[in-house]
Amino acid sequence: MNREIQLVQRPEGTPNHDHLKVMNTNIPEPQQGELLLKTLYVSVDPYMRGRMNEGKSYIPPFQLNEAISGGAVAQVTESNSPEFEKGDIVTGSLDWKEYSTVKAESVRKVDPSLGPVTTSLGILGMPGLTAYFGLTDIGQPKEGETLVVSGAAGAVGSAVVQIGKIYGCRVVGIAGTDEKTSYLKEELGVDVAIDYKKENVKEALEAACPNGVDVYFDNVGGSISDALYPLLNKFARIIQCGAISSYNTPNDQGPRIHMHLIKASALVKGFTVGDYQDRFKEGFDHLSSWLKDGKLTYEETIQEGFEQIPDAFFGLFKGENLGKQLVKVADPE
Known part of the structure; x- marks a missing residue:
């Protein structure tokens, strides 16, 4: 079985467990040009609160009774794309699911030589x-x-x-x-x-x-x-x-x-x-160089377990995190 976290009610104030629900679904099958991904780390971020509201914004709102999405690191468990192999570690905007299918072009490989894979969601993300x-x-x-x-x-x-x-x-x-x-x-x-x-x-x-x-x-x-x-x-x-x-x-x-x-x-x-999407390489090159040279450091607050994602998100509004707030969902195979 596969688990996902859906938005089931739009919060009017501070979000809580009444607004989110963990659902059991089947592990999807990747089609041509798609990847089956196993989620390893999920990023929770303050901007997600705005996406829980209806109305026009710089990014479309989350839909009710559908999985929430955000930055994540995942491992390719099945590839129908020549650009990726089983075992590759990738990052992109992914649904809050243990397993998900995506079009290959929607994610990018993580370069492990630059630092732990979690940095792609933080200082290098x-x-x-x-x-x-x-x-x-x-x-x-x-x-x-x-x-x-x-x-x-x-x-x-x-x-x-x-x-x-x-x-x-x-x-x-x-x-x-x-x-x-x-x-x-x-x-x-x-x-x-x-x-x-x-x-x-x-x-x-x-x-x-x-x-x-x-x-x-x-x-x-x-x-x-x-x-x-x-x-x-x-x-x-x-x-x-x-x-x-x-x-x-x-x-x-x-x-x-x-x-x-x-x-x-x-x-x-x-x-x-x-x-600044068309200038991301410029920013990434500066950040990775500063990190390599010891001019930048970072801190991560990591909770473990897929079911901890909602509480990690709620904790952002209480100031519980130091540095980047992440949730570890699984170890790579």
Whole structure:
């Protein structure tokens, strides 16, 4: 038998087990040009919450009573394509299923010489590319500038702070536990780490950024961003990558930011990594080179068992993960 996880009800607030269901199905048969894949690792990511809603967005919503999909690493167990052999390790956007069939061109082989296969879902995958393009293309960091990163101990944020240091920035990271702030300071080398759960964020930011803020990489939104906007320097750049503080709060409202943008002549731009699809090789080459040279490191939080996927996803909204949150589904054959 094969198991899959379906969206059976659209959440209006924080998602829970009532919204997802594990279903038993048959293992599918691959057709010509297709692969049968055994899922090894599944990535859970905050953007998936938005896909649980109806309505227009940058990516189609999940359909009810169908399997959820997202980044995954899998092993080819049967190939009907000359491009792949049984045993190959691949990555792509796959359904939350133990076994699935896909068109061969929809996945790519993982190069094990670059690092553990899980890095293709983290520092060498979507989070790393998001960090690279968001910071370098929109943020345009310059040596000596002050970069502030919210959600700094997550998969994207932890890459951003390191790339910021590579570019010579003074980096301030915001996270939510002692473990995370220690990680930011001791492992990633940020100049100041702020614990938003323990500190007055407005006062902490003012103390950490006496010369203002030049670049803000925002993964969180909400009250943290409200506290930062008054500190923007002339021609500051704001990279709006995420707003996880509001994902489960429909019609979330906050202070008006327009005057801060006008006074600073600031740029704010939202983006998704798909905007840079035609430049992925550029980003991958930089990230893999930095990783090889020891300029980048990474952390992974891995839960084990297919049935743990929902809880791993729910944990994102409680800040339970350090670095990339993954679920190990199976060992390779």
